[in-house]
Amino acid sequence: MKKTEREPLLLGIDLGTSRTMILSNRGARATVRSVVGYPKDIIGVKLMHHSHMIGEDALKRQSYLDIHYPLEDGVLKEANDQAAEAAKLLIKYAIGLADPKPGDLVYGVLGVPARASMFNKNQLLKITSELMDLSMVVSEPFMAGYEIDQLNNAIIIDIGAGTTDMCAMKGTIPGVDEQVTVLKAGNYIDLVLENLIRENYPDVQMTNNLARKIKEEHAFVGEPAQEVVVNLRAKGKPASFNLTREVRTACETVVTEIVEHLQSLIMVFDPEDQEAALANIHLTGGGSRIRGIETLISTMMKDYGNVVVRQVPDPDYCGGSGALKLAMELPPQYWEQVGHISKSVK
Ligand SMILES: Nc1ncnc2c1ncn2[C@@H]1O[C@H](COP(=O)(O)OP(=O)(O)OP(=O)(O)O)[C@@H](O)[C@H]1O
Ligand SMILES: [Mg+2]
Incomplete structure (x- = not known):
């Protein structure tokens, strides 16, 4: 199927230091702990059958995994390739929870802390450009205000x-x-x-x-x-x-x-x-x-x-819901005027 035949999958993502929330225009609403675990050694690789694990699964296996929190104080750890790689795995996993179908166009709005630097926003957009067709970062508290x-x-x-x-x-x-x-x-x-x-x-x-x-x-x-x-x-x-x-x-x-x-x-x-x-x-x-x-x-x-x-009525999902609401109400051609955007390099 060609990419334009179905309504795009719209996502609202709140990338938090401790938890990442994702919501979609098709009703997905999921949370994952913002944690990526890599096996410490070859035994861990054998026990896990995977090169990495995300969220609670990783936390439960702390004894044989190196645990990474890709976000520190709500922003990507600056100039750290491993954090960028872990953040990419985490965001990819979160997108997976929204169940995109082959051929879907995926447009996402992500919240970043108010103080995130331009460098940090660009780092994040570089990652999202590899995972979504169009993505925008906006300030987290603004998303919450938008929601309510x-x-x-x-x-x-x-x-x-x-x-x-x-x-x-x-x-x-x-x-x-x-x-x-x-x-x-x-x-x-x-x-x-x-x-x-x-x-x-x-x-x-x-x-x-x-x-x-x-x-x-x-x-x-x-x-x-x-x-x-x-x-x-x-x-x-x-x-x-x-x-x-x-x-x-x-x-x-x-x-x-x-x-x-x-x-x-x-x-x-x-x-x-x-x-x-x-x-x-x-x-x-x-x-x-x-x-x-x-x-x-x-x-x-x-x-x-x-x-x-x-x-607010739903403090866990308020930011993520606001991001989704923005994604659904603002036609993509205006995204650039509201936040910082990146287009797919997939
Ligand atoms: N009942 C509660 N009382 C007090 N604090 C709580 C309660 N429930 C959760 N928390 C705390 O809220 C924090 C998590 O909140 P939230 O999910 O909004 O953070 P985050 O978005 O991951 O972080 P950040 O926005 O800083 O990146 C944790 O420190 C957690 O311990
Ligand atoms: Mg938060």
Whole structure:
């Protein structure tokens, strides 16, 4: 079949530090952990029957695989061929989850962090040009704003694993001054929590993965609704620990930073629009699930008048859905005006 006979397969891709989401105009909606594993040695090759593994499959086989996270703080690790190769495998795998048929034209919109450099965008577009017929990269928080129809007098805050991206929506494609990337997000909270538990309970065996699990179950800021009591192992024996203080302190580190940046970001709006923008703040990304975060941000901003912070309805897929929505609503000939594009070199 010739490539033009069927409707193109349109994709929205949110390439995250910890997870990659893909959605298509044919109803695909899938997630893969942003991880690629290569066998450490010949035994690994024999056990695996493949040259590499992607996502959870790779994580489960960590003992005999070298694990690569091709994205660091949400962007491709710069000037690193192996990261580029791993990113290509990851994106190719994600596209596969959307089930393209032979002969399909594949057009994709990908989210990149607000601060991604031109070099980084070009590196990514070079990869996507080998995998899709047409691709465009756009700023991640802008995609989230597009998804929830908040393109004017709004602020989007995307709390991911590697970065917190903040974007002032002013009715146009956001420029560099309207976007801020903070390098404190979920991974940073995990690290702080891990260290606090190690310091306060030296007998407890704590790992980064365990700290992340505790956070994902109990994350909160502000006054606790209930105590955080967790069963852990101290010197090999099970025991329960009250980690309320540690969880709260770790989660609040990120909020302080967000509020500081919010206070500067608000000034990119005209003074007469600032009231409307402050009453229209939207949180997305995995970190937006921290309990009490909306209230704490608005309380810390109380000197600024009425500040309303809400969580988007579907924080995991908001960016990816926005990317797909953009791909479906914007005719491809206009893509170049909205983001950076590359055409197929397949
Ligand atoms: N219930 C929860 N409470 C707090 N944090 C959570 C919760 N669930 C997930 N997270 C955290 O959210 C982060 C993942 O969010 P998300 O998938 O938006 O990140 P990402 O897009 O992969 O990263 P980035 O946008 O930085 O590239 C992880 O740090 C994860 O631990
Ligand atoms: Mg993200």
